[in-house]
Amino acid sequence: MSKLKFNELQNKINLKKQKGQAVNYTYRSAEQILEHFKAQDSGWEIILTDDISEIGGKLFMKSTAIARDAEEKHEAIGFAELSDVPILKLKAGGEKKQMTEPQWTGAVSSYARKYALQGLFGIADVDVDELELQQEFIQKKERAKNQPKPELTPEQKVTANIDWVNKKYNPEIELIKSWKDMEPDKALKAIKEYAEAMKEA
Numbered sequence: 001m002s003k004l005k006f007n008e009l010q011n012k013i014n015l016k017k018q019k020g021q022a023v024n025y026t027y028r029s030a031e032q033i034l035e036h037f038k039a040q041d042s043g044w045e046i047i048l049t050d051d052i053s054e055i056g057g058k059l060f061m062k063s064t065a066i067a068r069d070a071e072e073k074h075e076a077i078g079f080a081e082l083s084d085v086p087i088l089k090l091k092a093g094g095e096k097k098q099m100t101e102p103q104w105t106g107a108v109s110s111y112a113r114k115y116a117l118q119g120l121f122g123i124a125d126v127d128v129d130e131l132e133l134q135q136e137f138i139q140k141k142e143r144a145k146n147q148p149k150p151e152l153t154p155e156q157k158v159t160a161n162i163d164w165v166n167k168k169y170n171p172e173i174e175l176i177k178s179w180k181d182m183e184p185d186k187a188l189k190a191i192k193e194y195a196e197a198m199k200e201a
Helices: 006-012 030-040 101-121 128-146 154-169 173-181 184-200
Strands: 045-055 058-068 073-081 087-089 095-097
Touching (some): 030 101, 045 101, 058 101, 073 101, 173 184
Antiparallel strands (some): 058 073
16 A cells, blocks of 8 residues: 555655756756655656657657556656757867767657656646746736837937938948037937938939
């Protein structure tokens, strides 16, 4: 008889993503999930198997994760595309494979197993706090988009117009200086006349 019911085991295996030493982002791997499972001493057994399947003309690693005890058995599957080994471009020129073929197959297998284990234990691919951060970012972006843009001051309009004319027609420095010394309204009028004259030239 297992020490934990399966739904209790699922709750205990709800592992959050962790930050690795060599990377600046959080992640969750099949190895981390398995280590966390073993630490529970739950009385359950995990079996992982791999198979290669062809779907739509592409090869995929199909991993099956099975959790069983003396009375129950639960399983889930995960897929990861078995594509060609990624090619890295070297700074000194030339190209190099990111890893060997066996290493790449092992990496794809680990990825498929992660998805199978996440499905088995009901682990969301996005953590709750990550989802909250994403939603907060989206909401801030929407609020910023809906806010009216502040009206430019006359001086800012002159600066913006000078930048535009300078990029498009490259006027003489003395001419730019003269616009900057004018009153904003006169400067804007002078810049507009200059642009129209250059357009007709």
